[in-house]
Amino acid sequence: MKRAKVPVIPVRKAVSGLAPYNAPKEGRAKKLRLDFNENTVGCSPAVMRALSRMTAEEMAIYPEYQATTKRVARFFGVRPAEIHLTNGIDDALHLIADTFINDGDSVLIVEPTFDMYRFFAELAGARVIALRYDDEMRFPVDAVIRALRQPPKRCPRVLYIANPNNPTGTLVQREELRRILRAASRTLVLVDEAYFDFSGLTILPWIRRYPNLLVARTFSKTAGLAALRVGCLFGKPEMLAAMRRACTPYPVNSAALVAAEAAIGDPRFLRNYTREVLQSRAMLEKGLVSLGARIYPSSANFLLADFGPVAKRLVRALERKGILIRGRRDFPRDGFVRISAGTRADTRKVLRAMEGIL
Ligand SMILES: Cc1ncc(COP(=O)(O)O)c(C=O)c1O
Secondary structure, X not given: OOOOOOOOOOOOHHHHOOOOOOOOOOOOOOXXXXXXXXXXXXXXXXXXXXXXXXXXXXXHOOOOOHHHHHHHHHHHOOOHHHEEEEOHXXXXXXXXXXXXXXXXXXEEEEEOOOHHHHHXXXXXXXXXXXXXXXXXXXXXXXXXXXXXXXXXXXXXXXXXXXXXXXXXXOOOOHHHHHHXXXXXXXXXXXXXXXXXXXXXXXXXXXXXXXXXXXXEEEOOOOOOOOOOOOXXXXXXXXXXXXXXXXXXXXXXXXXXXXHHXXXXXXXXXXXXXXXXXXXXXXXXHXXXXXXXXXXXXXXXXXXXXXXXXXXXXXXXXXXXXXXXXXXXXXXXXXXXXXXXXXXXXXXXXXXXXXXXXX
């Protein structure tokens, strides 16, 4: 294997030890993109109109956040001081690490989950304690609570929960979250609700009850703004104020602000897309089962399916037909794929192609 050239200035130890994130390949436009849980139809036309009205002068001015923050806060039913706009949830994770994680701290995750939790924690020099979903993709709530009740020195600084989780699609129920938050007296709990629109379960109002809770949302999924990078963090005003001290002055660009406002100004588009995806997911579920895959009940806009030994061939053959799904390597054995639910027409297309291959 070719060794990476050592840079003149050695990088931090935390950086040289990092496993690189498996980002989407280039050239995905015009293909059927069922590999990264994106919106498959594009954003609302209202967003495109708002962007086209931006002026050359607006491009020359550093972004201003107050008005958009107010409107987005109202949309989510919180006060402006309870929301912080970020460059996607990825940026929120970076900010959490920058604000709260010291070199050598530990953080808690339950794998398989969204890779970026581990990535930013390790980048900050944290030790990652990783529990695992069991073979039935059940969340190990008792083990999580035991880990949170460790003596102060061994207690994790941050617990990351994606709810629904990516890639399992599973949901931690409200009562379990309540038990976790009660046990987390010394731990910051991030509940990442990137896929909330498809699950309908949120604990966003709990930010007023639990001072150690942060909730994250994104415009990358239903709103179809993954390219523009907009997300939100919700929490107690004091906690967000502390985080802003560690934040860059302009994390979200002006086009993203305009797009986010236009997206929430078209709630019908958001509702219709969500409804379409839920119908499409039900169709995908049925179709995958009839193709012989084991699937796991999903509350998100994707399904995890176990195809066993044919999975690799399936992913490659679909790719040759211009249909992208995601093979998963973060399971104890091969065979798992994650397939996004786009529109019903997308689902019909991928199921028909799979039938042909299998
Ligand atoms: C659980 C979860 N959180 C966050 C993200 C990324 O969100 P954003 O595009 O806002 O950075 C993803 C993307 O796939 C995800 O699966």
